[in-house]
Each structure stands twice: as C-alpha cells, then as structure tokens.
Amino acid sequence: MKLPFAENYRIKMVEPIYRSTREERENWIRQADYNLFNLRSNQVYIDLLTDSGTGAMSDRQWAAVMTGDESYAGSSSFFNLKDRVKQLFGFDYLLPVHQGRAAENVLFSVLVKEGNVVPGNSHFDTTKGHIEFRKAQAIDCTIDEAFDTTVYHPFKGNIDLNKLQLVLESYPKEQIPMIIVTVTCNSSGGQPVSMNNLRQVKQLADTYGIPVVFDSARFAENAWFIQQREEGYADKSIKEIVAEMYSYADGMTMSSKKDGIVNIGGLLAMRSKEWFDQASVYNIMYEGFLTYGGMSGRDMNALAVGLDEATEADYLEARISQVHYLGNQLIEAGIPVQQPLGGHAVFVEARRFLPAVPREEYVAQTLAVELYLEAGVRGVEVGTLLADRDPVTHENRYPSTEYLRLAIPRRTYTNNHIDVVAAGLINLYERRDQITHGFTIEHEAPIMRHFTVGLKKID
Template sequence: MKVKYVAEPFRIKMVEPIKMLTREEREARIAEAKYNPFNLRAEDVYIDLLTDSGTNAMSEDQWAGVIKGDEAYAGGKSYYKLLDAVKDIFGYKYAQPVHQGRAAEKVLFQLLLGEGKYSISNMHFDTTRAHVELSGARAIDCVVPEAADPSLRVPFKGNMDTERLQKLIEKYGADKIGVVVMTITNNSAGGQPVSIANMKETSEICKKHNIKLCIDAARFAENAYFIKRREPGYENKSVKEIIKEIFSYADMFTMSAKKDAIVNMGGLIGIKEDENLFSLCKGRTISFEGFITYGGLSGRDLESLAIGLYEGIDEDYLKYRAGQMEYLAARLDEAGVAYQAPVGGHGVFVDAKSMLPHIPYYEFPGHALAIELYKEAGIRTCDIGSFMLGNDPDTGKQLEANFEFTRLAIARRVYTQAHIDIMADALISIKEKADTVKGYKITWEPPILRHFQASLEPIK
C-alpha cells in the first residue's frame, strides 16, 4: 500500500540556499576528502544526511528565546527554566546541562565505570562505547535477536534481550556491571524503539542486582510516539505521559539534546533522586564544562533547549516526523531496496549487506554505499556497521558488526518531500548497478572513534 506523505505542520519562513555539484566535481571532492564523508565541506553537499544531531531547524519561539537568553555566569533564569522543563517532562529531581551528549557521558560514566567493569546496553552508540572504553571498562551489546534480521517486521526491535542480560550479570557478577544503558530509540539497531514492557523488565532485573539503569535519551520523544502507536494499552496515553513512565524505571539519563529537543547544541544529565551522584556530577561539570548553571552552554542555548523539549513532544510534529520516514521506506519497498524494517524514527537504515553482498564486512559495505550516494546525488550519509564499530580494544582486530547499514539520518523540520524523492531515486539507481560498487580499505586511522577521521581508498 502506498504511503501518503504527511504534510508539514509548519510554514517555512527562512531558507538556506543549497546547490548540486556536477558528478565530476563530486567525484573529485570525495577523493580529496580521502573517501570519508566527514571530511567533505558542507557547501559541497546537496542533501546532508550525515546526522540528525544539531542539524535541525529551530522554531520562531526558539529563535525568540535566543534573544531572551540570560547570559549570567551563575544562576541565570534560562537555567531555571530548563530545570523546570526537565522536572515537568521527565519527573527527575536533578538535572545538569552540558554542551552535548558525549559530554554527559564523559561526566557521568567515569563515576560508574573503570578497569574490570562492564557496561551492558541494548546497543551502545559510537561515543557511548568510546566513553565506556576510555574509562577502562568494556561494552557489551545485548539487543534482542529479532534486530539481526532487517526484513523482520516486529514492533520493538530495539529492546534489551533480558534473558541474555540476566545471564551476563550471572557470568560477570553484579558487582562488575557498572551500569546498564537503555538506548531509546536504539540507534545502532536502525532507530528501533524500546517498549514500556521491556523497559520495566530491564529495570526489575537491575533493581534485583542493585545495578544502576541509565537511559541514553537522545531520541526519547520518537520512542514514546512509537509506544503510543504500537504498544497495547498506550494508544490513549499522551506522549508526555508515556515519557514520564519510561523514565520512572531508570535511575538516570544522558541526553544529546541536539536530536529530539531540536536544538543545534546542548545536552543533559538527569538524576532521578541520588543526591550524592548528582553532587559528583556537578563537580565534574565544573572541571570539564563550566559552572553548573550553564554547563558549557550560553544562556540562549539553555533557553532554546527548554522550549525545544516541549516542541519535540508535540504529537502533530511527531506524526509528521515519523511520516517522513514511512514515506521514504514505502518508496524503497516499491523498488525492493532492503532496510531495517519497520522503519525507525530518525532515519532509514539501508541494508548495505543486502544491496552489496559481494563486499565483505572488512571492506565496509555500509561505507561503500555512503560514498556512492554522494557521487550519485550529492547526498552525504554515513556507515553504521563494521567501519564505525572499529577494532577490538584488546586484540586490535577488525570487529564484524551485527549490521552493515548506511544511515540516512533526516534532520528535523529541514527537508521536503521533493528532497526525500531524490534520496529514494538515488538509492534505486545505485541498486541497479550495485555489482559495480567496490569496497574500501583504511589507509590511516586514529586509535578511537576512527570513522570521524580515518582516510580510505577504494579497493582496486
């Protein structure tokens, strides 16, 4: 059944010009960037799907908030407005602003983890895994088996495998598990949601073993919207009510507010009630981010973040947001282009392993497809697969990811139906000549988070 495009619940008041380079120019630019899309200049990109983090369009109310932001070094009113929003939406007693999500992880995780410890997650995203390893601990992914089959359409493929979680705790010992992290939505698994039932069951296991449960809350609103649409008993609940229940099962959260809070910069740490842990977080914030009432942000950032938290949970907006993904997915269904299904909340994760079966994981099919998309239509995307996963921190050997995805992360309130049709047309065109696409090898890489900086070249 063909999906109808959901009309934007807003009018466009300002535009940013973009232009398409020629095919020859694009091929030259990506070669100059050493075949790493992160090295491209933004002006050389036509449609930028590298990330949905900080690339979103703020509203007129948020821009008005930029003017009203209180730039006091300590105790500014914008800080207190943000605290009130966190208490109202999440129900947490304590909140600490930081400049983005990885800063939240840097402040918090060193307090929970260390040598000989483990972090278990439904899936760690790249910076989360990096901060676990930087603490000396090791990260273990524990997503449900259904997530491994991109063609399998089940409602909550982002869930924690609670049976395996229990076995991992028994294997390593509860005292060695520094934290359990529930990522909502589960980005590395294709933007897949986590159910309330799974959140509750995970919480009960953590409480039984006295283990802290932390939510990676970057896309909390999209996850709540999926629960409203897919989980029995929640269809008549408001998104805000669902959010309050989700977070009631955890002890803390980290958030990149650059996603569902629809701001260009910002992050949060939330602590439900542990005053001692919050005190330690404040001390580390002062060292790494700045004074606690600004946390590495300007007053204008705090103001727009407080407004954006509410705009991100608006149900008309969320219907449109999910509708964009469903429209693109429907176009791909018609053309037989495989992706992680059902489609997630912040992008479409194309199954590069399916499209490029001749490219082995160590030649990075997800990355190869990303390069082809840029050459084909000026679209910048990234790999969510073995290239991003990197090397084993103990052996140095290339790890094989559970998935080989190319992520088309769609910025909020930025692109139109015409842009999405270009995305679909480009993927369909590449599929028709997929057997000509070559893999890539790394010519230089840093020791951690390599995908941001590595240099590559095509396999000849």
C-alpha cells in the same frame, strides 16, 4: 476526497544549497580520502549524515533565544530548563553540558572503572568509546530480532532479559556500574524500546541492585512508537508516556541536538544527590559552572521550548512520517532496509544491497560514497568502520549488520529532497552488480576511527 497529510508548520526562511556535478563530487570525495566526514558542507546537496544539531528551530525557540540569561551563575535560563526536565522526566538534579558525549564523559567519570562491564542495547558509538576508553567493556544485550532486517518486531530496540540476566549473574554487583538503555536504539536502526521492556529491565535491575540509565537522544520518538504500537497506550499523550518511561530510570544522558531540536546542547539528569555531588566536580572541570555547564543561556532557553515541542503528537507525526516516506519508497523498489522503519533515519542493509563487495572492503562505506557520487547525498556508515577494532586483538569487529544510515534532520528538507535521495539509491540498486570493490584503510585513529579515517579506493 480524503484530505492528504501535511506538515504542521510553514516555512519562513530558506537557505540556498548547491547542486554540484558528478565530476566535482568525484574530485571532492577523493580529496576527502573517501571519508564523508571530511567533506565541506557546501560540497553536499542533501545532508543526511546526521540528525544531530541539524534541525530547524521554531519561532518560539528563536524568541526564547532572545531572552536568554547569560549570567555565569544562577541563570534564569537554567531554571527554565530545570523546570522542564522535572516536568517531563521527573528528575530533581540537572547538569547542562555541551552535547551528549559530554554527559557520558561526566557520568562515566563517576561510575565506570577499569574492569567494569556495562550491559545495554547496542550502545551508541560514543557510549562504547567512553566505556572502552576507561578499559571497561560494553556488553550488547539487544534481542536477536534486531539483527535480522527481514524479521518484523515492533520493538527491535528491546533488551533481551535472558541475556541481561546472564550478565548480572556472571559478574559481581560491584563490577556493573549501570545498565544503559538507548531510546530509541540508534545502532539497531532507530528502533524503539517498549514500555513493557523498560519496566521489566528496571525490575530485573532492582533485583540485583544495579541502576538504570537512559541514553535519551531520541526519547520522544520512542514515546511515539509506544503510543502507536504498544497495547494500552493509544489514548495516552506523549508527555504521559514519557513520564512513565522515565519512572523506570535512575538517570539519563541526552544529546539535546536530536529530540531537543536545538543546534547544540545536552544534559545529565538523575535522582541521586550522591551522583549529582560527584558528577558536579567533573562538570565544573570539563564543562562549566553548574548553572550553565557547556551551554549558553540562550541555548538553554531554546532547549526548554524544544523539549516541549518535541513531545507534541502533531510534531512527531510530521517528523516520523517523512522518515517513513523515504523508507517506503525504498521498500517498494526492493531495496533492503531495516524493518519496521524507525524514527530518525532509514537504515539500508549494505551487504544485501552490494553483495559483490567483500566485508573486508567496508561495504557500507562503499555504498555511502556511491550515493554521494550519484546524487550529492551524504549519509553515514554504521558498520565495520564504526564498530572499530577489538581493544584486545586489534582486529576489525564485523557487526552482524552493515548499514548505510540516512538520518533526516527535523523540519529541514521537503519531500522533493527526499525524492532525490530515493531516486539516487534506486539508480544505484539497478546497477549494483557493477559495484564490486570498496576501500582499504590508509590511516586511522586508535578509537572512534570512523570520524577521521583515511581510505584508499580499490580499483
């Protein structure tokens, strides 16, 4: 008998979670204005809202926490992290920040001006928010296959080179501060970018003299997909693949709460001394001194270890296998999901799941609320609410795909928990024809509204 696959870790500590009743959940979600962000954590049974900062740290990471150097300047923990960043990514200049959006804030304060355009592959919500806050424009150049969940493409995070070239030809160089490549591409379903595409994007960018920046929250998962799916990389280690990936970048932003496997932290790294000197001013203003930024010494130590662990094949196989364990159950039940399955989450296509709910009534949010009511599972909408309003017309932007994202924290839940998630969605799918209405907006913020929006149920 062939031995089954098992995780490459064992559990040392457990945390109790409360299994609520449907009546309790109906009351809680109503009090939360049908916004899952407003729920308290103890009102959630299985929390798949995000994989950001919600994973479990290893014994090596906790040991590193105990030796953190909290010196205000010149912390040894900073140099531990700086050395790890140099080893993995090849960048000489590092600025620690408290999380990924802080790295964007610091870098974009240097590079992005009013009237600029920033092409990329389905910019993440905070990335687009920081661009549009500066009265610039994010232009999505993702391949068309990314927006059709029924089409197979091994690298749906790829940038369409023709779309990108059209942008580079249509605007003067001075108006394009950078090209952003998100690895993996969260907004298109946790989809990877191929090494060949990274190489070609860099070659095209160099032709026009435009720098390339990687949004690196899930860089290790991207490297795993390259190893598994791209010809010529099966025999290369994850660390070797990461080194080549970042040879095609001029800088990187990173929320370390994902593939850094820490609960808080981020970084901004680059090759350019000029960028570093300019960004340092903003980092001191917004985050803290250069050798701690927005992080404590103990967190920098844990991150240095986490970056090492996240780029080991055994860890990545266990992590991504659990995501695919959920996705494959849903596929077998006929539930429409983004395929091929991505790295950090399963993306359920809400409009095909709930065809009777009008898109004006926020169909992905409707599905997210229904799953919470059914099973106590908290996911998140990646659809019209997240797409926000057009900054000029102030009308809703309706994306081509409306997703319920089920993001799985690293080393946190067992497959028994995953079975509950699958059962809850399958139950909903079997009675999907009974769900015909969603929500209207009662109040919303002018930017990144999905975090704080208040909704009213349409009966």
